[in-house]
Amino acid sequence: MVRTSSEFLKTLHPGNVYYRGKKIDNVVSHDVLGIGAKHAAKLFDYPDRVFTGNSGEKISKYFKVPENTEDLISRRELIYNTTNYCNGIFNISQAIGSDAIFAMKIVSQKIDKKYNTHYYKNVESLYERCIKNDLTLAVAQTDTKGDRSKRPEEQDDIDSYLHITKKDKEGIYVTGAKVHTTQSIYADELIVIPYRNMTKKDCDYAVAFSVSTNTPGLRFIVRPIDELEGNSSSILSKMDFEVETTTIFDNVFIPWDHVYMAGEGEFAGELANLFATFHRFTAVSYRAATANLYIGIASMMAEANGIENAGHVKNKMLDMIQYKEIMTMSSYTAAMFCEIDSGIAVPNPVYTNIGKLYSNENFYRLINGLIEISGGIIVTMPSVEDLENRQNQKYIYKYLASMAPGEYRFNLLRLAKELAGSNLAGYMLTLMAHAEGSVEASKIGLLRGYNVNEARDMIRKILMPGD
Amino acid sequence: MVRTSSEFLKTLHPGNVYYRGKKIDNVVSHDVLGIGAKHAAKLFDYPDRVFTGNSGEKISKYFKVPENTEDLISRRELIYNTTNYCNGIFNISQAIGSDAIFAMKIVSQKIDKKYNTHYYKNVESLYERCIKNDLTLAVAQTDTKGDRSKRPEEQDDIDSYLHITKKDKEGIYVTGAKVHTTQSIYADELIVIPYRNMTKKDCDYAVAFSVSTNTPGLRFIVRPIDELEGNSSSILSKMDFEVETTTIFDNVFIPWDHVYMAGEGEFAGELANLFATFHRFTAVSYRAATANLYIGIASMMAEANGIENAGHVKNKMLDMIQYKEIMTMSSYTAAMFCEIDSGIAVPNPVYTNIGKLYSNENFYRLINGLIEISGGIIVTMPSVEDLENRQNQKYIYKYLASMAPGEYRFNLLRLAKELAGSNLAGYMLTLMAHAEGSVEASKIGLLRGYNVNEARDMIRKILMPGD
């Protein structure tokens, strides 16, 4: 079954949502959070989102398990195109959940094999629920971590990493908090997985499960949507944004059939890394579309300012294009050199992480390129409220005119300000440096998968040609 | 005479000020603009701001005409220290005006010599007025420029550059607009100078003058202070910010004794460049203090996160320190290698522009370093309003605790967000790329003053050792 956007919005029912200190009973009708809900809902309006399963049922393409390069390329196109469809803002609602499910499908089989557990069955049951009900999902992974020099079980506050507090015949109880949970309040279910590798001692912290977003004991504290509320000139943020929550688990009960790992510490790292690989593939896919925002407006601004042929402007455009196309190259080669594990095509971790690392370290070039081409005017210009004053409006349009009419240029500048000189810019800069893995995480992921033997063999052959 | 901050605030009386479309009658008592006024007023509270003139009068140190290296170093320290005094936010109120006056003192004498005019006398009279009344000043230089491929007089809208519309026995009349006029609404007088070199044909555009900020025909449209109004968690912006205005001149009359150039096109470029050199010296001076904001919080955050000894954290700290100290090096060597013109010490343009260019191209490193060290949490964290909800507050302080208590870390993160993940970050990134001259302007300024002869002589000696 597939849902329409209005069906999705109608059935959305997260439990304990707080925004700016207030409990929000209905996230869809809320002034601010409703926009994020509509953004999530766009996924259901995207024209080309469905494929036909083996038994003839309609299924969201996000849940198509990739079996080969072609499937991964289709997934990349799906992510890229839906991001374009949502004006360059990623739509995570089925992407991240399927990333996690693919990883859990692989790892749960390995745990079952070693421990004779039945996690794979639970993962499959989650998967069937998703495709049957066209669910939206969030994934909570990053723990709050307390003292970073200590392992989970060494922390003064044992809740610094989310952990199992009790196990009984019916299920497990968990306490802790996860940060950066994107679009959780628009998700039907929330998947929780470990942040890092665990040891024997930390085994209570090796836990993966899923839970409905209206489960008792669960609380979502939403970040302030300052890019909308803090910039009256914003245009894009009035249409599209995603929220993150700090997600609190206060002794939440999880029945066994929703549990996918519960103490098998040696698999925690593998699940974390495998999810990261799928999710970074998603990242390099959507970031190429996000780049369109910056390339598009910079190109139009250069033209409106009459400087599109200046050497330094071309260099800035090249910087921005390089960023976008290295994202494209990363996703396509990651798909091309995928590795099959348990019948699932895993994006190549080297090419995925090269793109991810490039993005983490170079996203600022998109912001910088737009700033250089637009000029300081994007932060010193009058506000949109000034247009309501007739005389000010007259002056503003007169004096902001260039090759282009004043009104058109004012709107270009307004959007450029939103993208490069405002709360959204700060949010983007931070997000792109940390989301889906920081610089250091990408470096570790890259080197972990890298084989230098071919290169070392060349040197050995040169130094010892007789061998 | 020197004023106190309250004397300054009491007498402030800009004329036509608009904020978010509304005319503001009293900028000092206004909720938002009042904060900028108090920031400006801090200058008068700064303990070490006065020197004793030749006739025993007390004078603001900003108006001390630099005659040698030592004077320029004192000026650098004054700018650096007052910026520190204002929490890392530059206080331009007497800095930019004196930069302009020093440049006009030099250039007006050259015009007078060539044309037998009397501009120098007018400049001196302005200067005397400043020191006598301890005035604050703004400088309006950047024209709106219309079609950037055309010269001023070729524009479709002849007002695209501010120009003289009429001259009579009493004075001149000017029309046009200037953008990016910093702190104009807190200035007693506004100095206007040309943006660029002019030709014979553009001679009506070669105009310099000063004007009281409550002169008829003058209108200030203030940028929205989004860093304050658009971030309820802001801390610094509740204390210090500067405003920029779009400054409209609609047939404003200027009496002759306030005019410092009126048609002598061949001096327009020289004045623009000389002012730029003084003002970029000011820029590299204050930017070292602004860097303290980022270095200070990054250092405390690294400690609170327990990662201060990690290699990548040290590398980010080094990036930030390099930025600050290259600013310091730039100002001190520019002072040391100053050039004396008409008895006034002009900062060395090469060392000034090297620092300025480095700042334009590398300021993002301060933001990036803070983002890397702080983590994504600065943009996904709960809002300050969440603290008002007791249960949320409890969770927030519990889960944001690290080596440091939760409340302390929350406040650190709040300020880090303001500096690196908010409207202020976008404003800073844009400002630091363009204010006091863009990348391209700094490059031009640097190459204009650069002498490669010593280097070429070395090559000639090598290639033709006999010569």
Place this chain on the structure above:
Amino acid sequence: MVRTSSEFLKTLHPGNVYYRGKKIDNVVSHDVLGIGAKHAAKLFDYPDRVFTGNSGEKISKYFKVPENTEDLISRRELIYNTTNYCNGIFNISQAIGSDAIFAMKIVSQKIDKKYNTHYYKNVESLYERCIKNDLTLAVAQTDTKGDRSKRPEEQDDIDSYLHITKKDKEGIYVTGAKVHTTQSIYADELIVIPYRNMTKKDCDYAVAFSVSTNTPGLRFIVRPIDELEGNSSSILSKMDFEVETTTIFDNVFIPWDHVYMAGEGEFAGELANLFATFHRFTAVSYRAATANLYIGIASMMAEANGIENAGHVKNKMLDMIQYKEIMTMSSYTAAMFCEIDSGIAVPNPVYTNIGKLYSNENFYRLINGLIEISGGIIVTMPSVEDLENRQNQKYIYKYLASMAPGEYRFNLLRLAKELAGSNLAGYMLTLMAHAEGSVEASKIGLLRGYNVNEARDMIRKILMPGD
């Protein structure tokens, strides 16, 4: 027919070859140039070099005309693998010629169509000759250019660009010189194509043809092979290098059936660009293999120095790996997004040039990474002749020992010196910045093919959502 390496070497007969001022009668038996000949000959020893044509004949894979993505990927693998086979040094002998032929196959048809000429037939005849005789080819493209601010026909010395001096019934006569002609003295034939676009006025300069390397009037002045002769410690250069020549044409006669363009100026730029695209695809393919040299030895050196786990060493390894893998990504995505023209698959110019530009600007990272990891010792160490002194040898092996034995480490350092601290390093740095197109050429190639419409449409949709 395919040849063996000894058949190739036996029949090699370039005409007028000069090395260090001396005419070289036999390049194969020459002490220095013989090594380059043997390098060229390795192509014929490479195990997997032949495919079976439609009529059952054996053909070098280099001459397989690419018709789709798969063919381009095979070509990339061929180039990458033969470069690995030749110890990381590119083997151009059939690569560049086929690049030119593919381009000429496309462009000649367009000229014929417009001018009713018969160039395509001539190209086909060249192609048949190549596959039938398994020829090696060189391509001469870069003119000497004289005064770069003038077009070819405006030059004081009209020979600054190679041009037609006479046409008659039998053929054309050409005069001029081409620089950077790689491996010309080991080529059976030399293909000449224009360097740039030409206008009507420059039509005598729009000329493409092929010529046997022993044709009268042709002279090859070989660069000094300093990496071999100027570094007694060299290891790699004793096995593999390629030569470039300054190639002089002094009124050389070309019969019409060897001419592929003769005056059709408007096609000169197209041919130059199309060849550049094919050849830059070749470049990004071989450069990934050249990177193996640096990655391999840096990895072994880090281990021998016992620093492979230091953070800064890992960062340098990452730099080097990124370089290599962006080359890989570039070639694969260029193949994947190829464009079919006249039945021939042309590598995507955007992805080709992104890789090429990255290589031009970042090759130094390979050298720098190796220098950082190896230490200053690579340039201050004793010479290989010191080993012949028994006491010195004893000291050298004793004191160069680390985790690794002294003799092994000495050899590693020797090779590291060759690659990063010697003539070869300087040659590589220069070559990688300019060969197959400079930074500026790559930028032009990239922007020429780039479409920003998708990005601009996104902005238009945001600004005018109703449209």
Place this chain on the structure above:
Amino acid sequence: MVRTSSEFLKTLHPGNVYYRGKKIDNVVSHDVLGIGAKHAAKLFDYPDRVFTGNSGEKISKYFKVPENTEDLISRRELIYNTTNYCNGIFNISQAIGSDAIFAMKIVSQKIDKKYNTHYYKNVESLYERCIKNDLTLAVAQTDTKGDRSKRPEEQDDIDSYLHITKKDKEGIYVTGAKVHTTQSIYADELIVIPYRNMTKKDCDYAVAFSVSTNTPGLRFIVRPIDELEGNSSSILSKMDFEVETTTIFDNVFIPWDHVYMAGEGEFAGELANLFATFHRFTAVSYRAATANLYIGIASMMAEANGIENAGHVKNKMLDMIQYKEIMTMSSYTAAMFCEIDSGIAVPNPVYTNIGKLYSNENFYRLINGLIEISGGIIVTMPSVEDLENRQNQKYIYKYLASMAPGEYRFNLLRLAKELAGSNLAGYMLTLMAHAEGSVEASKIGLLRGYNVNEARDMIRKILMPGD
């Protein structure tokens, strides 16, 4: 007393010198090493090298102990100017020795104070000998280090760091080897100091002394001068270069009055660091002059190629100028903010290391800038031997002509090749990355001296304004 260059050359008498495996009896008359000797001797020809001591004696300015900013600036000018005098190649012969003596003057007093030793007297005696005889000195510091993960005393080969093997009433005996000893074979005396901090356990490795270069048991193995012998086109290397040696100590006896540290491990690190600070100040001083080589020829080449006004050429020139002037800024601010210790002005370690770090990481920009501006021709051009062939010469001069005559451009290219495309380029790249301290060493030096308190105080004041 001051010497003339011929007096210096006449009395030079290093003992055991090996070059390419051969013992060299007379380094002055040797074909290759004689050039290095003449380079060293230029110091004595430099016009402005002498000051008058308190008792009226003439003393080399290198031995003037800096007591304040002015003295350090004079020292910087001396180093910069003598480097210019030697065609951009540093002349270390009295610079490094005085750097070490200044450091030993300070540290020896501290050791004496703690241990009641008499090292200061010995240092003073060395100093008097230097000024009285106008000595040249080398400094040997870097040990061979063996397994870098182990401390000196933990090494398998206890000689991996130079150490005391025996102490008796007369003196000490030392064994080990030092690498990178610059110009040792042209030094009258060799000063040896520790490489790193030492612990109690490593106390035999905490040793500092001086020794005549013809002392028994001492052996110098000179690096091959490939930049001269391996590039027949070289111009500069025929005039100026410096040599490094691997310096072997095989049970060398040092009388007590030549010993400056012998077991006081806790001072080893301090001496190493203090010497490093003086010597890095020397580095940033001479590197500004070395940059002249690259800036000068790049400027002349751009002109000869007719591209001096192209945007990308200007950007490359700016890169090179920035490099040079950041060196200048570094030395001047290090002098300005010097710290006085025991009456000696120590260059500020922060500003010294900022310049040094910038140089280590950015020297390649000089090479790269020259390569970009010169073109690939610098490595593919004919050899200088080709000029001896009359016909080749004719062609070469004809076709290398541009705006400039062919012969002039050939010579420019020859020198550009030497500087950017040859053994010298590889040597320079490596040297500039490692000499006087590697990147990592500069980072450590910079952070060690850095005070973030001012910055942290700013944040504290903002977060806790009431405090």
